[in-house]
Amino acid sequence: MTHSDKPTPLKSRASGPLTGKVRVPGDKSISHRALILGALAVGETRISGLLEGEDVLNTAKSMQALGAKVERTGDFAWKVQGVGVGGFAQPKAALDFGNSGTGCRLVMGAVAGCPISAVFDGDASLRSRPMRRILDPLEKMGARVASTAEGGRLPLTVQGARDPLPITYKTPVASAQIKSAVLLAGLSAPGTTTVIESEASRDHTELMLKHFGADITSVFEGAHGRRITLVGQPELHGATVIVPADPSSAAFPVVAALIVEGSDVVLSDVMTNPLRTGLFTTLREMGASIEESKARGDAGEPMAQLRVRASKLRGVEVPPERAPSMIDEYLVLAVAASFAEGTTIMRGLQELRVKESDRLEATADMLRVNGVKVTVSGDDLIVEGRGHVPGGGTVATHMDHRIAMSALVMGCASDQPVTVDDTAFIATSFPDFIPMMRSLGAEFS
Ligand SMILES: O=C(O)C1=C[C@@H](OP(=O)(O)O)[C@@H](O)[C@H](O)C1
Ligand SMILES: C=C(OP(=O)(O)O)C(=O)O
Incomplete structure (x- = not known):
């Protein structure tokens, strides 16, 4: 945008x-996640109360570019026909996330678990934001990244892993975007992917993954943290999401x-x-x-x-x-x-x-x-x-x-x-x- x-x-x-x-x-966080999980599920997802702001609309466009069918059916009402975990198609053009860190970083995670390559870009604000924090764990899971900008900034290309590896990852800062990117990539990996955070960040990804049928658990870790464990390669089913x-x-x-x-x-x-x-x-x-x-x-x-x-x-x-x-x-x-x-x-x-x-x-x-x-x-x-x-x-x-x-x-x-x-x-x-x-x-x- x-x-x-x-x-x-x-x-x-x-x-x-x-x-x-x-x-x-x-809610913006939930709106992004509903579109992304809807796109990774098999069957139809119906979303009501979606935030129709530019950040979320850019995520909707990216899901469409990756092969999901995304349709507005009424005021704040959307329908997504998903492609299944690991099923994203190669996008024909760069994915433009505008001003949105959440959309960009969560979709990077989802793409990292698919055997496709995608160019990620955004506006001047997003181009100045750090992406290494997301790319580091995704590379550990087998994704490859090419960036011409300094410090892993946008625009960059993510080549998703053909055979993603499950990892145990301790996030360096309390960030739901890092946690969510790892979990979304972990959906395509065999075995369990674990994220440990020393300060709990928003847990919408965990709650919504459960709602879409994933086997995911979250337990307390230390004074303020969480340990989240996701069993990979689930069949996510389409769901109803009320935002x-x-x-x-x-x-x-x-x-x-x-x-x-x-x-x-x-x-x-x-x-x-x-x-x-x-x-x-x-x-x-x-x-x-x-x-x-x-x-x-x-x-x-x-x-x-x-x-x-x-x-x-x-x-x-x-x-x-x-x-x-x-x-x-x-x-x-x-x-x-x-x-x-x-x-x-x-x-x-x-x-x-x-x-x-x-x-x-x-x-x-x-x-x-x-x-x-x-x-x-x-x-x-x-x-x-x-x-x-x-x-x-x-x-x-x-x-x-x-x-x-x-x-x-x-x-x-x-x-x-x-x-x-x-x-x-x-x-x-x-x-x-x-x-x-x-x-x-x-x-x-
Ligand atoms: O996961 C999310 O939906 C968000 C996480 C937060 O960012 P960090 O993960 O960078 O803390 C927050 O600032 C952002 O507005 C939305
Ligand atoms: C930080 C924010 O969003 P994002 O990281 O998605 O750009 C925000 O909305 O305040």
């Missing part, structure tokens, strides 16, 4: 109370409701998998009123309705072991911390440096240009909250959807409006963010 060269800036200014009930779009609302997208209206005085916002069907809810835990520790009701669990993932009311927040210390469960939410947490009274210290954020942008520096810049006192100390982010934010700054989004949305949320309650230089990348994960926030009362112009 290429964006127009002309940036689309937007200004966010303080509004009256935010009110109403919304359902944010389907819950994305907690990483819900994070934006949640924080907006907390900081805009008098707000009362309800969010339905938000996924509450504990490996994704670190932000809500942290906000509650800061004094946030977030009430959960209507808890249910369709298709292996828990979800609930959240009612969020404007709250006086106080600074807290966020421990490093919480990072995997809120890794994409630190940007908007930093916004909440700016409106809190007191200092918030977020520790162990090294992984933020290798996302769509260097999110540690970009978050600090976002706050700084809006008059908030902030320090990056090693891999820690320290925000000095003063109960209000001066605003008045223009935020550089660096091709990063979450910076754009966080900055617009900040403007909802700052003394002066906040401008973002480009909103185009919001479409990667939350295409209706702007109209949805306006429907709650946000003033974007």
Whole structure:
């Protein structure tokens, strides 16, 4: 996906109370996985609530290019006719994942277990992100990689293994993308593939593999880790997947409701998998009123309705072991911390440096240009909250959807409006963010 060269800036200014009930779009992690596992299954997979954002649409296109039949049957409703484990066909052209690390890295794993070769590419942001962390284990499993870019960056070619080897792999960092790539390649290997992680990352791949019929187990390992074992060469069967609302997208209206005085916002069907809810835990520790009701669990993932009311927040210390469960939410947490009274210290954020942008520096810049006192100390982010934010700054989004949305949320309650230089990348994960926030009362112009 290429964006127009002309940036689309937007200004966010303080509004009256935010009110109403919304359902944010389907979870991005689950949407990617539903398409990929649907493509690797035998038979038909029906997906409802799919996130129709650019990242996921690029994964859908790649599944089609690899031989699966992927069809949109209605609003957020999709049907996939799979080719079976190991059954991908040689794609005719390069696979373009646009801005999406998840799509690119998970499909690399799936391709590594098939006897085909595929070129992987993406936009300037994705081309700058490290791929060695994925390629290392895939090479151990028998895949071969050719890259002309430095450090195994995109564009690169993966030649999948004819006879993939099962491995036991300890991930060097807590990353669901690394874990998932190994497990997806392991589907085609005989015997058991094991992934050990010292900090548990989101477990959607494990839950969904089970849902599609794989023999997979996950046990605790050490204080915070997991050992995941997958029996290779299963026959995955097509399944029904109901995609819950994305907690990483819900994070934006949640924080907006907390900081805009008098707000009362309800969010339905938000996924509450504990490996994704670190932000809500942290906000509650800061004094946030977030009430959960209507808890249910369709298709292996828990979800609930959240009612969020404007709250006086106080600074807290966020421990490093919480990072995997809120890794994409630190940007908007930093916004909440700016409106809190007191200092918030977020520790162990090294992984933020290798996302769509260097999110540690970009978050600090976002706050700084809006008059908030902030320090990056090693891999820690320290925000000095003063109960209000001066605003008045223009935020550089660096091709990063979450910076754009966080900055617009900040403007909802700052003394002066906040401008973002480009909103185009919001479409990667939350295409209706702007109209949805306006429907709650946000003033974007
Ligand atoms: O597996 C996934 O769906 C994701 C894993 C995380 O990345 P890492 O695996 O690099 O931590 C997260 O940041 C990303 O938005 C989605
Ligand atoms: C890091 C993110 O996604 P990805 O790694 O898929 O680009 C994100 O959505 O914040």
